[in-house]
Amino acid sequence: xxxxxxxxxxxxxxxxxxxxxxxxxxTLVETFDVPAHDRFQIVEKLPAAQRIYDPHYLxxxxxxxxxxxxxLAGKPxxxxxxxxxxxxxxxxxxxxxxxxxxxxxxVIQFNTAGDWSFSKGEIFVGETx
Amino acid sequence: xxxxxxxxxxxxxxxxxxxxxxxxxxTLVETFDVPAHDRFQIVEKLPAAQRIYDPHYLxxxxxxxxxxxxxLAGKPxxxxxxxxxxxxxxxxxxxxxxxxxxxxxxVIQFNTAGDWSFSKGEIFVGETx
Amino acid sequence: xxxxxxxxxxxxxxxxxxxxxxxxxxTLVETFDVPAHDRFQIVEKLPAAQRIYDPHYLxxxxxxxxxxxxxLAGKPxxxxxxxxxxxxxxxxxxxxxxxxxxxxxxVIQFNTAGDWSFSKGEIFVGETx
Numbered sequence: 001x002x003x004x005x006x007x008x009x010x011x012x013x014x015x016x017x018x019x020x021x022x023x024x025x026x027t028l029v030e031t032f033d034v035p036a037h038d039r040f041q042i043v044e045k046l047p048a049a050q051r052i053y054d055p056h057y058l059x060x061x062x063x064x065x066x067x068x069x070x071x072l073a074g075k076p077x078x079x080x081x082x083x084x085x086x087x088x089x090x091x092x093x094x095x096x097x098x099x100x101x102x103x104x105x106x107v108i109q110f111n112t113a114g115d116w117s118f119s120k121g122e123i124f125v126g127e128t129x
Numbered sequence: 130x131x132x133x134x135x136x137x138x139x140x141x142x143x144x145x146x147x148x149x150x151x152x153x154x155x156t157l158v159e160t161f162d163v164p165a166h167d168r169f170q171i172v173e174k175l176p177a178a179q180r181i182y183d184p185h186y187l188x189x190x191x192x193x194x195x196x197x198x199x200x201l202a203g204k205p206x207x208x209x210x211x212x213x214x215x216x217x218x219x220x221x222x223x224x225x226x227x228x229x230x231x232x233x234x235x236v237i238q239f240n241t242a243g244d245w246s247f248s249k250g251e252i253f254v255g256e257t258x
Numbered sequence: 259x260x261x262x263x264x265x266x267x268x269x270x271x272x273x274x275x276x277x278x279x280x281x282x283x284x285t286l287v288e289t290f291d292v293p294a295h296d297r298f299q300i301v302e303k304l305p306a307a308q309r310i311y312d313p314h315y316l317x318x319x320x321x322x323x324x325x326x327x328x329x330l331a332g333k334p335x336x337x338x339x340x341x342x343x344x345x346x347x348x349x350x351x352x353x354x355x356x357x358x359x360x361x362x363x364x365v366i367q368f369n370t371a372g373d374w375s376f377s378k379g380e381i382f383v384g385e386t387x
Contacts, residue, residue, distance in 0.1 A: 003326075017308070021310050039315065115340070
């Protein structure tokens, strides 16, 4: 945990997806209290007709390169942690990959430690969350 | 917010997807206290083998044109708002697109305002929810 | 309810998907207090580059046949129910389909009865949950 779904343009290259994935993971580790090896991401590539969003709602202008990050995390985070994660992720995507900050949207959900089984049918007990 | 995932038959045309999207969005604005430009939808097209559902559980009969709407919303809604949304969405899909009411399923989840960053790495503060 | 998303290797055959689906559903009915006909599953097939996960975090070793089950359920379950579900699902996948227990991950979320409309625009009232 967390588990992140990254939804983006189906023209995005594998190399760029790997870069986005790396930036996301490093930012989670550094700002969101995520263990270094706790990395789980699903990448969903969709054509424009299947990614429907208002270009201007709380954004300067969303382009066809809009990226949506949807996270599920297993323990609470503070507003300060959320803010730092949003800000740092967006800044790094801009600085390192020229992703426009207007094109980055993030949504988080939370459940609890016992809602996760990482492998072998074992319930997660949470001490290393 | 909300963010809606629409999962449907991969034979659905782009024109029909656009119509379903419009009906969903108008219904959210009119029954679910959603701002007019707050529109975020992901459309997932899948073949029958990847959409597995009981044909009769709490439905007259689900066909291959079954549509599943999964929403994530950032503030609570009342049972009355949920009922109005379900009923109006299903009625409009039937009246305008001949979608069978037995083929419409809706599931909602909720998180909080601070769980959303719409763009620029800014945390959503919620006053215009 | 519940609604389960099964995310797996895009090389998985339709026959094997059907077997995984059957094992999941029977296990939910037997360990997770799910009605016999309450079956709703979405199968997401993705290439390796779109399924990104640490091979060793809380697992012996995840292979390219890693399977992620993400469930949304409409009423609470106890830790004992969750444990039994995780354990039984993983054991059956191993015994019947030779799925490696290190390759099985499960994550659960919960909402409430009124968050579901199974068909016809009717709000679910929950007595048969």
